[in-house]
Amino acid sequence: MPLNAGDTGYGGVPGPGLSGGAGGSETELLLIPEPEPDPVQQWRPMTVEELEVTAGGPGWRKARCYLVLLFWVAWAAVLATSIAVITMSPRPVVTPLRWWQRAVFYQLQPGLFMEEQAEGPEGLNAVCERFPYLRSLGIGALILEGLFDKKASRLNLTAAGKNFGNSAQVQHLLAKSNEADLKVVLDLCELDLLGPQDVAGNPDEPSNLSAARALRFWLEQGAAGFSICDTDAAYSEKSLLEWRGVFKDFSSHEEERIVVVKRTTDVLRPLNNSRQINVQLVDVVMRSILPHSHHLLSDQEVSIAIETHLQTRQDIWPSWTVGGKVSRDLKKLLLVLIMTLPGSPAVRYDEELDQTQSVSLKVDSLRRKTDEPSDNRTDKKKKRSAVALFASLSRSRAREEALLYGSLTFLPFSTSSNSSSSNSTFSSPSSPPILAFLRSWGCVHFLVLLNVGPELHSLDPAWAPSLPEAGVFVTSTEMDRSGTTSLYTLKLQPHEAIVIKLFEIGSYS
Known part of the structure; x- marks a missing residue:
């Protein structure tokens, strides 16, 4: 093969x-x-055209609608919850205050300004020049004292005293006070206001017709009211009812005419007002913090008087004044006290508050004869400090609801060792303790601390455990405290008063 x-x-x-x-x-x-x-495929951002095409899709439109709907539902829920909380929370009831319940009264004697000026028109002009300055300090009403002669008042109350020229000059003073937005209360204390007996009435009961005519005359000139003493014959139901009848023709809500009663006794004599239950015959009762005395009151006496008034209550609107004599160290402390108590403060004329130098006062002349000369620079510094303290207190009182119509709570407490300062020169177990009270309105609290004694005091941390421990200084007697503070580390200097607005830590408003 x-x-x-x-x-x-x-x-x-x-x-x-x-x-x-x-x-x-x-x-x-x-x-x-x-x-x-x-x-x-490499990542690359979407172009504007691709983004518009994608965002315009039905899925994204539906998601955006859900998100917008969810936002508005959540916002409505928060708003409804807030309204419910505010509505259901207990709120203090605001009581409308009259002008005399908001005002700071200033007791002034025009006769003090009439030494070098020819008595009469020039002296009253010196008073009128001070009106804008007094209004800038926060003063709302003046109580003019000594305008009428006590002997001639029974015959003609429409005539001014011999030191004030004729009544036309007093009318000019009232007109100038109204221009400065200052109310004027004419002092009629210790004057015989009962005129001739009414022939048609009971011959054994004196009439008040002449006084009513005089009151009408001064009300027509612009007077805001009148002050009398609780020992005057006019302090009676019959007289005050007649006065109320006169006031009706001149009173309105903002221009209400008032009756001020100066309390000179320990207990105010009550009026028999059984027939006129709904009629308030007295608007203001002027009370003194300290008892009247011819000697300087000791720290212990001042402390007891303050504590007594802090623990007492009364129905008639009070107007606080200092009253008794105290040392220079306690004057500012008492000013802080009367400006922070419930009621209307009535401050007596003080040359340290008078910054005008155009007129020399009789009071200054007397003091120059008895007191040793002091350094002018020190005097000016003290004047500035006194004015700053007064202005700070009046502004705080005007804008803070708690200081206007808040409740008052007296706070008794103990202090830590009073010998913690090496500068302390007085150490006694009888030294007055710190006095304190609380002015509260809603959730706002103002704490007022008063060290009446001559020693340095530190607060005991356990003295008021329910209060917030932190606060901010509002004012102090020496005007040297500012910013925030803690009650656990606070120390009060001798004869010092401090006003603190309390707040929870982290929630100051």
Whole structure:
């Protein structure tokens, strides 16, 4: 047989690489390459056109609607919750105050300004020049004393005293006071106001007709009211009812005429008002913090008098004045006290508050004869400090509701060791403790601290655990405290008074 018989190779089976076999072509690859991977797409931000197309889709529009709806629902829920909390929370009831309940009274004797000026018009002009300055200090009403002669008052109450010229000059004073927005209360204390007996009435009972005519005359001139003493004959139900009848023709809500009664006795004599239960015959009762005395009251006596008044209450609106004699160190403390008590403060004329130098006063002349001369620079510094303290107290009282008609809470407490200062020169177990009271309105609290004694005092941390421990200084007697403070670290200097507005830590407003 031939070796190449047939095309199938050996045994008729074509071999690899041979003609007629699978893959017999020399052009066929011996190894099959793996397929190339797909190219990876690089990340890139969307273009504006692509973003507009995507955001305009139905899915995104629906999501945005849900988010806006959720925001307004949450906002409405928060608003409804806030309104519910405010509505359901207990709130103090605001009692509308009359002008005489908001005002600071200033007791002034025009006769003090009439030494070097010819008595009469020039002296009264000196008083009128002070009206704008007094109004800038926050004074709202004047109680003018000594305008009428006590002997001539029974015959003609419409005539001024001999030192004041004629009644026309007093009318000019009243007109100037109204221009300065100052109310004027004419002092009629210790005057015989009962005129001739009424022929038609009971001959044994004096009439008040002449006094009523005089009151009408001065009300027409612009007087805001009158003050009498509790020992005067005019302090009776019959007289005051007649006065009320006269006041009706001149009174309105903002121009209400008032009757001020100066209390000179320990207990105010009550009026028999059984027939006129709904009629308030007396508007203001002027009370003295300190008892009247001919000697300077000691620190202990002052402390007892203050504590007694802080623990007493009365229905008639009080007007506080200092009254008794005290040392110079306690004058500022008592000013802080009467300006922060509930009621209307009545401050007696003080030359330290008078910044005008155009008129020399009789009081100054007397003091120059008895007192040693002092350094002018020190006197000016004391005057500035007194004026700054008065202005600070009057402004705080005018804008703070808690000081106007807030409640009063007396806070008796003990102090830590009073010998903590090396500068303390007086150490006695009978030294007066710190006196304190709280004026509260809603969640606002004003703490008034009074160190009547001559020693340095530190507060006991456990004296009032229910009060907030932090606060901010409102004012102090020396006007040297400002910023925040902690009651746990506070120390009161001798004869110092401090007013602090309390607040919770982290929530001051």
